[in-house]
Amino acid sequence: MKAIIFDLDGTLIHSAPDIHAAVNKTLAETGDGELDLATVATFIGNGVPVLMERVIAARGLDPARHAAMTATFLKHYEADPATLTTLYPGVEDALEQFRDEGWVMGVCTNKPEAASRAILDAFGIGHFFGAVVGGDTLDVRKPDPATALAVKERLGADAAVYVGDSEIDAECAWKAGMRFALFTEGYHRAEDVDDIPQDARFSDFDVLVAVVARLADELR
Numbered sequence: 293m294k295a296i297i298f299d300l301d302g303t304l305i306h307s308a309p310d311i312h313a314a315v316n317k318t319l320a321e322t323g324d325g326e327l328d329l330a331t332v333a334t335f336i337g338n339g340v341p342v343l344m345e346r347v348i349a350a351r352g353l354d355p356a357r358h359a360a361m362t363a364t365f366l367k368h369y370e371a372d373p374a375t376l377t378t379l380y381p382g383v384e385d386a387l388e389q390f391r392d393e394g395w396v397m398g399v400c401t402n403k404p405e406a407a408s409r410a411i412l413d414a415f416g417i418g419h420f421f422g423a424v425v426g427g428d429t430l431d432v433r434k435p436d437p438a439t440a441l442a443v444k445e446r447l448g449a450d451a452a453v454y455v456g457d458s459e460i461d462a463e464c465a466w467k468a469g470m471r472f473a474l475f476t477e478g479y480h481r482a483e484d485v486d487d488i489p490q491d492a493r494f495s496d497f498d499v500l501v502a503v504v505a506r507l508a509d510e511l512r
């Protein structure tokens with residue numbers, strides 16, 4: 293059985309506006325100013341603890357506040373994870389096509405698992421995914437390949453293509469021995485998408501089914 297493993301933030305969902313809102317609510321509680329959306333978007337991808345490290349560095353705050361700020365962020369984010377978030381155009385149609393073609397699908401994200409599942413269900417797409425591994429599901433997170441390999445194993449798949457938006461996903465896919473398709477419209481730190489290792493790239497979900505079919509053919 294063949295699997296597609298999707299990253300979540302910046303791949304299936306444009307979640308930066310809700311993450312940004314929760315960051316600013318966290319900063320506001322202690323009068324520590326605010327950050328703009330574009331800045332916060334570049335902080336996404338390594339999970340909440342790293343997001344908060346980057347927020348603390350950007351605002352010049354005391355690193356000793358990390359644990360408390362992480363808890364405050366999660367309180368705000370989990371209370372309101374999907375209001376400002378949108379599915380990228382074409383995601384639902386692509387998932388339907390993959391399902392109809394017999395692919396099994398899973399999510400491998402550094403977002404906490406509970407919030408990830410809540411968001412997938414809020415958009416009515418949770419049923420497409422036979423496995424969800426979040427940033428707190430295992431004792432490691434991406435780019436550790438154990439995450440993507442756990443999704444593949446939970447899906448019962450013998451081969452997998454990985455679809456993600458960042459260098460973290462590229463590294464995770466490579467270490468897990470999976471072909472990697474890069475979604476260029478999400479969040480990454482590299483200035484140039486050419487600098488992110490990739491087997492294919494796409495900017496529109498309407499072409500993803502064809503892109504993945506090509507990568508899967510190359511596997512044979």
Ligand SMILES: O=C(O)COP(=O)(O)O
Nearest residue numbers: 301337338339401402403
């Ligand atoms: O940084 C995060 O919280 C999650 O990001 P991801 O879904 O792109 O892995």
Ligand SMILES: [Mg+2]
Nearest residue numbers: 299301302457
């Ligand atoms: Mg991502």
